[in-house]
Amino acid sequence: xxxxxxxxxxxxxxxVALVIALLYYPLMLFANLPVAQRALDSGAALECDSALExxxxxxxxxxxxxxxxWKGFANLLFPLNSPNAIPLNAAVTALETLVxxxxxxxxxxxxxxxxxxxxxxxxxxxxxxxxxxxxxIIAIAPMLVVLLGxxxxxxxxxxxxxxxxxxxxxxxxxxxxGLRSPDPLSLDLxxxxxxxxxxxxxxxxxxxxxxxxxxxxxxxxxxxxxGAIVAEISTISFQGIGKMLAENSRAADVVATxxxxxxxxxxGIVLVALVGWLERVVTPWKR
Amino acid sequence: MTQSQPNPxxxxxxxSLVSVKDVSMVFPTGTVALQNASLExxxxxxxxxxxxxxCGKTTLLRLLADLIxxxxxxxxxxxxxxxxxxxxxxxxxxxxxxxxxEWRTVLQNVMLPLEVMGVPKAEHKPRAExxxxxxxxxxxxxxxxxxxxxxxxxxxxxxxxLAFDPQLLFMDEPFGALDEITRENLNLELLRLWRETGKxxxxxxxxxxEAVFLSTRIVVMTPRPGKIETVIPVDLPQPxxxxxxETTRFFEIATQVREALRKGHxxxxxx
Numbered sequence: 001x002x003x004x005x006x007x008x009x010x011x012x013x014x015x016v017a018l019v020i021a022l023l024y025y026p027l028m029l030f031a032n033l034p035v036a037q038r039a040l041d042s043g044a045a046l047e048c049d050s051a052l053e054x055x056x057x058x059x060x061x062x063x064x065x066x067x068x069x070w071k072g073f074a075n076l077l078f079p080l081n082s083p084n085a086i087p088l089n090a091a092v093t094a095l096e097t098l099v100x101x102x103x104x105x106x107x108x109x110x111x112x113x114x115x116x117x118x119x120x121x122x123x124x125x126x127x128x129x130x131x132x133x134x135x136x137i138i139a140i141a142p143m144l145v146v147l148l149g150x151x152x153x154x155x156x157x158x159x160x161x162x163x164x165x166x167x168x169x170x171x172x173x174x175x176x177x178g179l180r181s182p183d184p185l186s187l188d189l190x191x192x193x194x195x196x197x198x199x200x201x202x203x204x205x206x207x208x209x210x211x212x213x214x215x216x217x218x219x220x221x222x223x224x225x226x227g228a229i230v231a232e233i234s235t236i237s238f239q240g241i242g243k244m245l246a247e248n249s250r251a252a253d254v255v256a257t258x259x260x261x262x263x264x265x266x267x268g269i270v271l272v273a274l275v276g277w278l279e280r281v282v283t284p285w286k287r
Numbered sequence: 288m289t290q291s292q293p294n295p296x297x298x299x300x301x302x303s304l305v306s307v308k309d310v311s312m313v314f315p316t317g318t319v320a321l322q323n324a325s326l327e328x329x330x331x332x333x334x335x336x337x338x339x340x341x342c343g344k345t346t347l348l349r350l351l352a353d354l355i356x357x358x359x360x361x362x363x364x365x366x367x368x369x370x371x372x373x374x375x376x377x378x379x380x381x382x383x384x385x386x387x388x389e390w391r392t393v394l395q396n397v398m399l400p401l402e403v404m405g406v407p408k409a410e411h412k413p414r415a416e417x418x419x420x421x422x423x424x425x426x427x428x429x430x431x432x433x434x435x436x437x438x439x440x441x442x443x444x445x446x447x448x449l450a451f452d453p454q455l456l457f458m459d460e461p462f463g464a465l466d467e468i469t470r471e472n473l474n475l476e477l478l479r480l481w482r483e484t485g486k487x488x489x490x491x492x493x494x495x496x497e498a499v500f501l502s503t504r505i506v507v508m509t510p511r512p513g514k515i516e517t518v519i520p521v522d523l524p525q526p527x528x529x530x531x532x533e534t535t536r537f538f539e540i541a542t543q544v545r546e547a548l549r550k551g552h553x554x555x556x557x558x
Contacts, residue, residue, distance in 0.1 A: 185382045188354050192380040193403040194373055203403065207390045285390045285431045 024066070029055050031062040064255045072259035083239065086263045093241040094267060096156050096228040097221070100163025104220055107164065108171030115176040116205075133169045137162065137227055138234050145235040159240065162231035167224035174216025178209025211286070214279040221271050229264060241267070303327040303363075304455065304487050305351065310360030312346050312513075319512035320346040324360070326506060326515065330454070333481055333488045335498035336506045337544065343513025344491045348457050351489065352380055364455065376404055378455035379448030383463055385440035387432040393443050394419065394428035400451045418446035421480065438462075438469040445477070449484065458490045462497070471529070474500055478527055495548075499523070499540045500532060507544060509551025516551040519543055 029052070036054035048054040056065035064072070080087040111129065114121040141162050148158045182204050190200045232242025241264045248256040280286075305328035312321040321343035328334050336344040349355045350362060353369035364372035372378060379400075387396045397415035406414070419425045422442040432440055441461055448456060462470045474497060481488055492498050498505045499521060507516045521540055523531055531537055 183384075183386070185384055185386045186388070189380065189382065189386050190403070191354060192352055192373060192378070193400050194376060195403045199403050203399065204388070207388065210390070283390065285433075 021066075024063075028061075028063040028065055032056070032058055032065075035062060060252060060254045064258050068255045069259060069262070072255045076256060076259050076263075084244075086241075086244070086260065089240050089244050090263060090267050092156060092239040093225070093228050093232065093264070094271065096159040096231075096240065097163055097224045097271060099156075099160040100224045100228060101167055101217070101221060103160065103164035104167035104171050104224065105217075107168040108175055108216075108220075111168070111172035112175035112179055112209075113201075115172070116179045129169060129172065133166065137166055137230050140165075141231045141234040145231070156239070158235065159228050159231040159237070163224040163227035166227040167220040170219040170223060171213070171216045174212045174219075175209050178212030179205045181212065182208045210283050211279075214275060214283070217275045217279075218272050221275055222268055225264070225268050225271060302329070304330040304332075304365055305489070306361075306363040307347070307351075308361045310347075310350060310357045310362060312343070312350060312355070313358045321350070321357075322512040322514045324513075324515050326518070328487065328489065330487050331485060333478075333501055333503045334490065334506060335502040335504075336489065336491045336508055337493060337495065337498045338508030338513075338516075338548065339493060339510055341510040341513065342508040343510070344493075344508050345459055346513065347508075348459050348489060348491050352378060352457055376400075376451055377453055378457055379451070379453040381441075381444055381448045381456065381458040381461045383460045385432070385437070385444040387440055387443055387447075389432055391432075392428065393424060393430050393432065393435070396432065396443055397447045397450050400447060404451055406451065414450055415446075418450045419443075421449065421483075422446045422476070436469075438465050438473060441465065441473065442476070445480070449480070449486075454487060456486045456488045458488060460491050460493065463493070470494075470497070471532075475527075475529070477501065482526060495541050495544050496532065498544065499537055500527060505540075505544055507547040507551070509548065514551075517547045519547065 032055035033051055035058060036051045039058070040051055040054060048057060055061075056067060061068065076084075076086045078085060082088060111125070114125065144162055144165075145158045148154075148161065153161075179201075186204055186208075187200070190204055193199075195203070228240070229242040229245070231237075232240035233246045237243035237246070241260060244260050245257060245264075248260060305326070307324055307326040310321060310324045311319070313319050320341075324343070324347060326334075326347075336347060338344050346355070350357050351364065351369060353373040362369050364377055367375065367377070387393075388399065391399065394412070394415050397418050398411045401411045401414060416425060416428065419428055422445055424439060424442055424446065427435060427439065427443075432443070435443065445458075445461070462473050465473065477488075478501060480486075488501075490498075490501060492501075500523075502521045505519045505521060507519060508514065509516045519540065523534070523536055523540070
């Protein structure tokens with residue numbers, strides 16, 4: 001497992017990161033220069049002399065400079081358990097995402113089995129499932145929270161439910177595909193053993209669906225994370241990445257907003273990597 | 288050169304293990320896959336079904352295995368219907384592809400039928416290990432299927448079919464996808480297995496040398512509509528070896544099979 005971590009993939013990864021860092025700087029200057037020039041022309045009291053210098057330290061930059069991002073991170077990373085710092089809020093959002101994914105898996109499997117087992121189930125329910133996914137989550141989130149609030153469900157749980165709401169779809173479709181993936185000969189083989197329908201699921205269909213499940217998990221994980229953050233933004237929240245984003249964008253703190261966006265991207269990468277790690281543990285037969 | 292002997296009603300013994308009477312199979316598309324096929328197989332025989340694509344040989348095997356139901360006619364396996372035979376796990380089936388489960392090791396693949404059939408758990412491993420030794424793969428028990436060659440995978444699938452000790456073995460072109468050298472080796476190994484276990488084998492192939500080398504009798508089938516053209520007994524002495532393939536008698540029987548196929552316009556057969 002350690003050998004996998006020290007894979008040669010590390011080099012291209014670093015190269016890509018370096019290229020992005022190098023491209024970012026000129027792009028940032030290009031975006032901020034006109035704003036800096038205008039600020040200079042207006043004669044505002046600035047602590048910089050040239051437009052080039054000012055472009056890296058605007059209070060509301062179009063794109064924050066690396067120095068500003070660095071400072072922003074330093075401000076928002078500590079203390080770890082502060083309600084206004086990233087770690088605690090990221091942990092809450094991660095919890096909502098993971099619980100949401102778990103819930104989505106249960107519901108997704110239920111629908112997948114229904115789709116595979118019964119044509120009528122697929123025909124009658126699939127359009128509704130698809131319709132449920134086209135409703136903007138930002139519109140439905142507040143209504144769901146109000147609805148759940150009437151039954152005393154509050155705090156992070158409604159967010160996890162909203163995360164599950166948009167994550168179950170890729171899981172249902174992926175698992176349905178996976179459950180159907182065994183070739184006809186393998187199904188014939190189970191028939192020659194006089195295997196029950198349950199045994200065929202247990203010994204053939206479920207294991208065969210695992211690679212599909214993990215592919216679906218990767219899509220569903222990012223969807224669940226976005227769902228959790230959007231739910232935090234669009235409802236009353238006291239914790240979470242979304243709540244931080246909403247607060248800081250209301251306060252027009254552009255740098256902090258960017259820092260939080262980057263933090264949520266990192267959270268997404270970590271969560272998807274977690275799925276990849278779980279996949280290697282659960283499907284060791286894969287090359 | 289020996290003339291082929293038309294043998295429309297083959298009845299080798301009074302107590303047949305497999306009895307096929309006037310069986311026809313017409314698919315919903317209207318294709319007549321099998322027409323009025325009759326065949327009697329005694330216990331301990333090695334029967335090959337040979338013929339070109341579309342002659343109904345796989346259809347006949349699937350009918351025997353109750354994977355499909357005939358349009359008309361009757362089939363008995365040990366006096367039971369194919370469905371009863373399947374439910375009492377009377378036969379093992381080896382498919383064209385190894386159909387191993389990629390998430391199971393070789394040993395676990397051989398254990399699969401034992402798990403499904405509710406054999407006591409303590410017996411799973413020793414039985415599967417014995418079967419692997421029988422096909423010479425005991426050293427690969429912990430490997431995953433992808434780590435094995437095509438020929439080895441097919442041997443695992445044979446071990447799996449033997450694991451629950453069925454009396455009958457149905458084999459549907461099990462070596463069709465393998466190269467000639469591997470195929471001849473596996474033919475020899477299969478004959479040894481057949482002798483050692485005393486199973487009755489019904490074997491589908493489209494290779495004349497394979498059919499002649501393996502069988503006690505060859506059922507020649509021809510297409511459009513699929514039917515049994517004739518049944519040719521193979522009197523080559525047992526045990527057979529690589530040298531058997533070079534005897535005059537081997538070529539005589541091969542010629543007999545070839546002529547029977549030609550007579551029924553089944554000349555697309557692989558030589």
